[in-house]
Amino acid sequence: MSGSEKEALLNVFAALVRPLMRAAFEYGISAGEIASVVRRVYIQSLEARLVEQKRPTTDARLAVVSGLTRSDVAGLREGLRSGAIHGAKAGASPQQIASLLTAWHTHPNFSGAYGLPLDVDVYPLQGSPRHSFQELVDIACPGIDRDALLDELVAARSVEIVDSTTIRCLSRAYVPRGVDITRIERMGRFLAIVTDNFVHNLLRGEDEPAYFERAVVSDEPISTQARDRFLKVGGEKGQELLAELDTFLTGLAAEEGQIEQGRKYGVGIYFFEDKFGGNSTKFDESNSNQTKSSSIVAPQEIDVLAALGMKSK
Numbered sequence: 001m002s003g004s005e006k007e008a009l010l011n012v013f014a015a016l017v018r019p020l021m022r023a024a025f026e027y028g029i030s031a032g033e034i035a036s037v038v039r040r041v042y043i044q045s046l047e048a049r050l051v052e053q054k055r056p057t058t059d060a061r062l063a064v065v066s067g068l069t070r071s072d073v074a075g076l077r078e079g080l081r082s083g084a085i086h087g088a089k090a091g092a093s094p095q096q097i098a099s100l101l102t103a104w105h106t107h108p109n110f111s112g113a114y115g116l117p118l119d120v121d122v123y124p125l126q127g128s129p130r131h132s133f134q135e136l137v138d139i140a141c142p143g144i145d146r147d148a149l150l151d152e153l154v155a156a157r158s159v160e161i162v163d164s165t166t167i168r169c170l171s172r173a174y175v176p177r178g179v180d181i182t183r184i185e186r187m188g189r190f191l192a193i194v195t196d197n198f199v200h201n202l203l204r205g206e207d208e209p210a211y212f213e214r215a216v217v218s219d220e221p222i223s224t225q226a227r228d229r230f231l232k233v234g235g236e237k238g239q240e241l242l243a244e245l246d247t248f249l250t251g252l253a254a255e256e257g258q259i260e261q262g263r264k265y266g267v268g269i270y271f272f273e274d275k276f277g278g279n280s281t282k283f284d285e286s287n288s289n290q291t292k293s294s295s296i297v298a299p300q301e302i303d304v305l306a307a308l309g310m311k312s313k
Contacts, residue, residue, distance in 0.1 A: 026155070040079065100149065238269040
C-alpha cells in the first residue's frame with residue numbers, strides 16, 4: 001500500500017467516526033474510551049486473521065503488528081476473554097448521583113443563598129475562588145470515579161461544562177434520559193453492514209461479485225420544503241422497492257429449500273443529508289468484470305429534482 005492510499009484509508013476512518021461524535025458527546029463517551037474500543041477491535045480482528053492464516057497469536061507477535069506494547073496487548077486480550085465491557089469507567093448509581101446533587105444544593109461549601117448550587121472547577125485550580133468537582137465528590141460519595149459520575153450528570157443534563165473549566169449544576173433532580181438500546185444496537189449493525197459493503201468492493205478478488213453500491217444527491221442545495229417532498233417520494237418508492245425485493249427473497253428461499261451452508265444478504269435504502277461535500281454521482285459496480293484496482297466506473301449524473309416535479313437547473 002502506498003503512502004497516499006494509507007492516508008486515504010485513514011481519512012475514511014476519520015469520516016466514519018466524525019458523525020458518531022455527536023452521539024458520543026450526547027452520551028458522555030470520552031476520547032479515551034473510544035480509543036480503547038478501537039484497540040480492542042484491532043487486536044480481536046488481528047488475532048482472528050492470524051488464526052485464519054495458521055500463524056502464531058502470541059502477545060509479542062500481536063504487539064509487533066499492532067504497534068502496541070506487549071503489556072497493552074495482554075491486557076486487551078484478557079479483557080476480551082473475560083467479556084469486559086467497552087467502557088473504561090464503572091457507572092455511578094442513581095443513589096450516588098442523588099446524594100451528590102443533594103450535597104451540591106445543601107452543603108455550605110457548594111451552595112449559596114437560597115440553596116442555589118455554586119459553580120465548581122472541573123479540576124482543582126491554584127488560586128481559584130471556587131471549590132473543585134473532586135472536592136464535592138469526596139464529600140458526597142467518596143471513592144467513586146469522578147469522571148464516571150460527571151459523565152452520568154452530563155448525559156442526564158443535570159449539569160453542563162462551561163468553557164471546559166467550570167461545571168454548572170442545572171437541576172437538583174436526576175432524571176436519566178430514556179435509552180433505547182435496541183435503536184443503538186440497530187445503528188451499529190447497519191453501519192457495520194454498509195461499511196462492509198464498501199470494504200468488500202475495495203478488496204474483492206476477481207472471482208467475487210461486486211456488491212450493489214449507488215447513491216444519489218441533489219445537484220444544488222434545496223430548501224427544507226423540497227427536502228420534505230424528496231423525503232416523501234424517496235420513502236414511498238423505497239418502501240415499494242423493498243416490498244418487491246422482500247417478496248422475491250421469500251420466493252427465492254422457498255425455491256432453494258433448506259440448505260446446509262449459506263449467508264444472509266440484503267439491500268438497504270437510506271435517506272441522508274450530504275454534509276461532507278461531493279457532486280451528485282452514481283457508482284455502479286454490479287455489472288463490472290474489472291479487478292478491484294480498476295472497478296470504479298465513471299460517475300453518472302442523476303436529476304433528483306425531476307422526481308419532485310421541479311424544474312432542473
